[in-house]
Amino acid sequence: MTESNQKDYVKWFRHSSPYINAHRGKTFVVMLPGEALGHSNFSNIIHDLALLASLGVRLVLVHGARPQIDQRLINDGRPSLFHQRLRITDSDSLSSVLQAIGEARIIMEAALSTGLPNSPMHGSRIEVLSGNFVSAMPHGVLDGVDLQHTGKVRRINVQQLTRSLDAGAIALLSPLGYSATGEVFNLTYADVATQVASALKADKLLAFCDSDGAYDTDEQLIRQLTLAQCKEYFAERGESLGELVHLALESAYLSCLQGVQRAQLINYTTDGALLGELFTRDGQGTMVYSGQYEQLRVATIEDVGGILELISPLEEQGILVRRSRELLETEIDKFHVMEKDGTVIACAALYPFGEVAELACVATHPEYRKGGRASQLLEQLEQRARKGGTSKLFVLTTQTAHWFLEHGFLPGKIDDLPLERQSMYNYKRGSKVFLKDIR
Structure with a gap:
């Protein structure tokens, strides 16, 4: 490290101290799309999440699995059918969906278990807990189309989830939910993340997507949006947004409506975007915030x-x-x-x-x-x-x-x-x- 780089590092570390203190003990819900799991920056994201955990941040990770499910269905010779951006999960494809989601969860658990010498996670000893944290119900019939085993969140088991966080573990949630009758439903990871953040009264929702955030008509990154501004932005530009940005911004908006104070969009393709967003004054993405009552x-x-x-x-x-x-x-x-x-x-x-x-x-x-x-x-x-x-x-x-x-x-x-x-x-x-x- 050159002397100039060392000075920059020391300066950044000192300036991050107030944010370290502010984030300690806070609850962050992290929304990670399935696309991020196969990206070359995935290991860096995991390392940064491990760093947050070591700094005392209570983490709930909600991962998606849409590309993994698409590929599994292709391998099994079954079509991917959608209605209103929701997958139609029939009985024949349910087993393929469950396998794909299970593999995605295992990828997450394996990455969070890394602890080799000379790696950023050496000595971290992270405990990861998964479980039936989410109760679900069927989406039912939309516009005459039966979504079958595609569901929506009905209730979050807050007590069980809180116990996991109190024990110092990272809670890992897959886009699955279970009913009192023993049925399993395929959920959207965005719905799970939004409802978990609301139910836990989380301090932040961190929504990863494939962009730095929302951009204005001059293609300049919008750093902050109030709830009213976010709603107006959706009305004006919602249709032009990419799928992952749309989901992330929608989840940010809905979570803030339901009591989360801040929700931030983070680019999963950029190394260090999470740390830059959380530990610098200007951040690197778009933040949606609530100040209403x-x-x-x-x-x-x-x-x-x-x-x-x-x-x-x-x-x-x-x-x-x-x-x-x-x-x-x-x-x-x-x-x-x-x-x-x-x-x-x-x-x-x-x-x-x-x-x-x-x-x-x-x-x-x-x-x-x-x-x-x-x-x-x-x-x-x-x-x-x-x-x-x-x-x-x-x-x-x-x-x-x-x-x-x-x-x-x-x-x-x-x-x-x-x-x-x-x-x-x-x-x-x-x-x-x-x-x-x-x-």
């Missing part, structure tokens, strides 16, 4: 427009029963809303029938789902119902049975409903009945 409260007449805007798409899909503005205005005192910067992002209503009450119109804005907001509304409405002398809640639903079962509701019959509500039951709609004792 939310408020949970009883609805007022001024919220009618916001509630209608929120529930109208769900009414169009047949998930919610249609409500006119006039009806909503007369029933507004039955509603609770969650507001963020003046916008209604979630709502729910409570209709009393003596000692029994109906929970209805539970809705969350698509950009804010999976953040626990509906659960918060349910908890508040249960408290209000108990104070009013209600001992049992019931709900009628056509498409959200799993969510209510998860929150303690049990299947019921039409005969279990109050007589007044039985007389209003819509047999053509065929809603299922669920009940919950809240005493």
Whole structure:
């Protein structure tokens, strides 16, 4: 090392000290696409992640496997079919998908286990833990296309994941999820990373992609984006973004909407991009950040427009029963809303029938789902119902049975409903009945 290089190194190391102290003990969720696993810079990324772990950063690594799955399906003579950027995972291809994801996970585990002398990871002794951290549910039918074994995140096992991090291990998550019935679902790594970051209330989401980040119309790198700016950027340039940049920026945006303070895009093809982003003032990628707040409260007449805007798409899909503005205005005192910067992002209503009450119109804005907001509304409405002398809640639903079962509701019959509500039951709609004792 020349004297000039040594001085530069010492200067950089000293200037990184504040960032080292700031990151120690923090939780970072790292989103690594399958393309990165086969890139020549992959070993450098692993070395830099090991360095973060040695500096006291709590790491959750979520890896993708799309190119590995594509290649496995080719080898097995099966086609790769997609709908709305989601893979259609039928029963015949599921075994190929599982093998490809398993091989990708083994590659990650092997790389994190490296400890040869004279290597950057010598003496690191990293413990890596994988497990059934993710519960999933089927995506179902989209536009008449059944995605079959392709699923979406339903719940993150936060307690189990936190125990792993508290033990000093790196948690390694594959794009797989499991259901209570023992089914396995193929997930997108972006969905897993976003929901894990939200559930853990992570300090950062680090999203690797094949670019330094988002660029403006003059092809200059955008260093920072607020949530509002990021949404506007998607509206203007989202269609022109590459697949990996689109996924990374979308995950950054959604994770910040759901409570993560900062999310950063990092180029997996550039050696040292991770360290440059985290330990220098200007960074090397694009950062999306959140500085907004939310408020949970009883609805007022001024919220009618916001509630209608929120529930109208769900009414169009047949998930919610249609409500006119006039009806909503007369029933507004039955509603609770969650507001963020003046916008209604979630709502729910409570209709009393003596000692029994109906929970209805539970809705969350698509950009804010999976953040626990509906659960918060349910908890508040249960408290209000108990104070009013209600001992049992019931709900009628056509498409959200799993969510209510998860929150303690049990299947019921039409005969279990109050007589007044039985007389209003819509047999053509065929809603299922669920009940919950809240005493």
